[in-house]
Amino acid sequence: xxxxxxxxxxxxxxxxxxxxxxxxxxxxxxxxxxxxxxxxxxxxxxxxxxxxxxxxxxxxxxxxxxxxxxxxxxxxxxxxxxxxxxxxxxxxxxxxxxxxxxxxxxxxxxxxxxxxxxxxxxxxxxxxxxxxxxxxxxxxxxxxxxxxxxxxxxxxxxxxxxxxxxxxxxxxxxxxxxxxxxxxxxxxxxxxxxxxxxxxxxxxxxxxxxxxxxxxxxxxxxxxxxxxxxxxxxxxxxxxxxxxxxxxxxxxxxxxxxxxxxxxxxxxxxxxxxxxxxxxxxxxxxxxxxxxxxxxxxxxxxxxxxxxxxxxxxxxxxxxxxxxxxxxxxxxxxxxxxxxxxxxxxxxxxxxxxxxxxxxxxxxxxxxxxxxxxxxxxxxx
Ligand code: HEC
Ligand code: HEC
Numbered sequence: 001x002x003x004x005x006x007x008x009x010x011x012x013x014x015x016x017x018x019x020x021x022x023x024x025x026x027x028x029x030x031x032x033x034x035x036x037x038x039x040x041x042x043x044x045x046x047x048x049x050x051x052x053x054x055x056x057x058x059x060x061x062x063x064x065x066x067x068x069x070x071x072x073x074x075x076x077x078x079x080x081x082x083x084x085x086x087x088x089x090x091x092x093x094x095x096x097x098x099x100x101x102x103x104x105x106x107x108x109x110x111x112x113x114x115x116x117x118x119x120x121x122x123x124x125x126x127x128x129x130x131x132x133x134x135x136x137x138x139x140x141x142x143x144x145x146x147x148x149x150x151x152x153x154x155x156x157x158x159x160x161x162x163x164x165x166x167x168x169x170x171x172x173x174x175x176x177x178x179x180x181x182x183x184x185x186x187x188x189x190x191x192x193x194x195x196x197x198x199x200x201x202x203x204x205x206x207x208x209x210x211x212x213x214x215x216x217x218x219x220x221x222x223x224x225x226x227x228x229x230x231x232x233x234x235x236x237x238x239x240x241x242x243x244x245x246x247x248x249x250x251x252x253x254x255x256x257x258x259x260x261x262x263x264x265x266x267x268x269x270x271x272x273x274x275x276x277x278x279x280x281x282x283x284x285x286x287x288x289x290x291x292x293x294x295x296x297x298x299x300x301x302x303x304x305x306x307x308x309x310x311x312x313x314x315x316x317x318x319x320x321x322x323x324x325x326x327x328x329x330x331x332x333x334x335x336x337x338x339x340x341x342x343x344x345x346x347x348x349x350x351x352x353x354x355x356x357x358x359x360x361x362x363x364x365x366x367x368x369x370x371x372x373x374x375x376x377x378x379x380x381x
Contacts, residue, residue, distance in 0.1 A: 007033060037249075045087035046102040048368070049322055053249035059319060059326035060354030067119035067324075068127055100323055103303050118324030148318060148325055149300060150292060152276040159275035159291050163268055169310035170265065171341040177266040179341055180206045183364050186345075188214045189357035198225070200358050207231075207267060209374045210260035212349075214356065225356065227349075229256040231377035237377060245376070251319020254297035255328055258317055271295060272303075283313060302323075309340065311335050327354060338363045 014059040030295040039057035075092040099119065106117045167173050186204035198214040211228040225238040226245070231281040233257040234248035248256055260293060261271045267276075273292030281304075288304040288334055295301065304314035312332055318325040328351045332344035344358050345360045 045089065048097040048210070050320060054247055055246060055252045056250040056319065056321055056326075059352070060321045060323050063321060063324050063326055064119055066352050067123045067125070069123075074127075097253065103323060109260075115324060119214035120324065121244065146281060146290070148302075148327075150276070150278040150290075153279045156277040156279070157289065159277050159293075160269075162277065162289050162291055162310075163275075165310040166265070166305055166312060167267075169342065171337070173266060175340045176264075179266075179339070179365050181366055181369055182263065182343070183367050183369060184320060184360040185362050186358060186360035189359055192364065200360065202358070202360060202363075203369050203373045204260065204263045205369055205374070206264040208257055208260040210256075210263050211374050211377075212356075212358065213377070214358075223352070224377070226377045227256070227261045228374055228377060229253075230371075231260075233375060235376045247376075251299065251321070251326065254295060254299045255317045255319055256294050257297070258277075258299055258301060259315075260332065262312075262315060272301060279309065286313070309335075334359075336363075340367050341365070 037054060038050065039054045040050045040053055042054045046057075049057060052060075055310055061072070064070070064075070068074070071079070074155045075090055075096060076084055076086055077088070077090055078084040079086075103117055103119065107113055107115055111117070124130070165267075167176060170176050182202070182204040182249045184200070186200040186202070188198035188200055198216045201213040201215075202211070204210045207233050209229060211226070213228075214225040216224070224237065226235065229248075234253050235245060236248060236252075237245035258271065261267060272295060275291055275293040278290040278292060280287055282288070287307040289307055290302060290304055292300065292302045299317050299319065301315060301317045303312060305311065306313050314329065314331050316327055318327055320326075328349075330350070331348045332346070334344060334346040335342040336345050337343075343363060345363070347358050349356045349358070
C-alpha cells in the first residue's frame with residue numbers, strides 16, 4: 001500500500017468518513033449531550049481503547065491512520081461508502097489491537113510508563129516499518145525533526161522577551177487588550193478539491209469564546225462546517241451530514257478553549273505556564289523562535305514567532321490519547337491592522353483527519369455578538 005492512488009484518494013475518503021461517523025454515532029447514543037460518554041458506550045466493539053471519550057477515540061483513529069500512512073478504509077473495509085461496518089474485525093484491526101497492547105507494554109516495561117514509543121516511532125507512514133538503514137541514508141543530509149516536548153535551549157531570548165515583542169508587533173498591550181470581540185467574514189480555500197468555495201463567518205469574544213462557520217451555498221448536499229467554543233463547552237459539526245455534530249470532550253475540548261483564548265493574545269502569559277524557548281527553526285523559509293508551555297488543563301502548546309516581524313505564525317497543540325499525542329496545527333498569516341491592532345486574515349486549521357483554510361475579507365472589532373453564536377448551532381430536537 002502507500003501507493004500513489006491511496007494518497008490521492010485520501011482527502012476525499014477521509015472527508016466522507018468523518019461524516020459517516022457522525023451518522024453512526026447519533027442514533028445509538030446521545031453523544032451530543034454535554035456529559036462525556038465513554039467510547040465503549042457509543043460503539044459496539046471496543047476492546048483495547050476503553051475508558052476515553054468518543055471524540056478522543058476518534059483522535060486515536062487519526063493517530064493510527066497518520067502513523068501508518070493509511071486511510072480509514074485500510075483497516076475498515078468499505079469505509080467511505082454506506083456499506084462500512086466499523087465494528088467488523090478485519091485482520092488489520094486485529095493486528096492494530098495487538099499493537100496497542102504491545103506499545104503500552106513496551107512503555108511500561110522499559111520507560112516507566114512514559115509514552116515514548118508510539119505507532120509513529122516504528123511505522124513512520126508505512127504499513128511495515130523499515131528494518132535496515134540504507135548506506136545512502138547514512139551519508140545523506142540528516143532530516144532534522146523537532147521533539148514534541150522540548151527543554152529550554154541555551155543562548156535564546158527569554159519567553160517574556162519573545163511574547164513582549166509579539167505584543168509590540170500587534171500594536172501594544174493596551175490596544176490588544178482593548179479588543180473584546182471580533183466579527184469576520186470571508187471565504188474558505190479548502191485543500192485539494194475539498195472545503196473550498198465556502199463562505200466563512202467568524203465570531204470571537206474575550207476571554208474565551210470562538211466560532212468558525214463555513215457554509216457551502218452552491219452545493220446543496222453540503223451542510224455547514226462549524227467549530228464552536230462558548231467558554232465551557234465546544235461543538236464540532238462536519239459537512240455532508242445533518243447529524244454529524246458532536247460535543248467536544250477531553251483533549252479536544254481543552255484545545256478548543258486554548259484556540260479561543262489565543263484569539264485574544266493579551267492573556268497569553270496567564271493562559272500558558274512553564275514557558276520555555278527552544279532552538280530557532282525555519283518555517284516557510286523564515287526564521288522563527290519557538291516557545292512552548294502548558295495550559296491549566298495540561299494541553300501542551302508550541303508557538304512559533306517570526307523572528308523579523310515578531311508575529312505568531314504557527315500554534316501546534318497536543319491532546320493526549322492512549323496511543324500517543326494527537327496534534328492540531330493552526331498556521332496564521334496575512335496580518336492586517338484593524339483599529340490599530342494586527343490580526344491574521346488567513347489561517348489553516350489542520351488536524352489528523354482534515355484541514356480548513358480560511359481567508360477573512362472583512363473584520364470588525366468590538367461589536368456586540370449574540371450569545372447564540374457560540375456553542376451548539378443546531379437547535380436541540
Ligand atoms: C491501523 C488500523 C486502523 C485505522 C487506519 C483506523 N482504524 Fe478505526 N479501529 C481500529 C481498531 C483496532 C479498532 C477497535 C479498537 C478497540 O478495540 O479498542 C477500531 C475501531 C473503530 C470504530 C469503532 C467501531 C465499533 O463499532 O466498535 C470506529 C467508528 C472507527 N474505528 C473509525 C475509524 C475512522 C473514521 C478511521 C479513519 C480516520 C479509522 N477508524 C482508522 C483500527 C483502525
Ligand atoms: C516497536 C515497533 C512497532 C510499533 C511501536 C508499532 N508497530 Fe505495528 N508493526 C511493527 C512491525 C515490525 C510490523 C510488521 C510485522 C510483520 O511484518 O509481520 C507491524 C505491522 C503492523 C500492521 C500490519 C500492517 C500490514 O498490513 O502488513 C498494523 C496494522 C500495525 N502494525 C499497526 C500498528 C499500530 C496501530 C501501532 C500503534 C498502536 C503500531 N503498529 C505500533 C512494529 C511496530
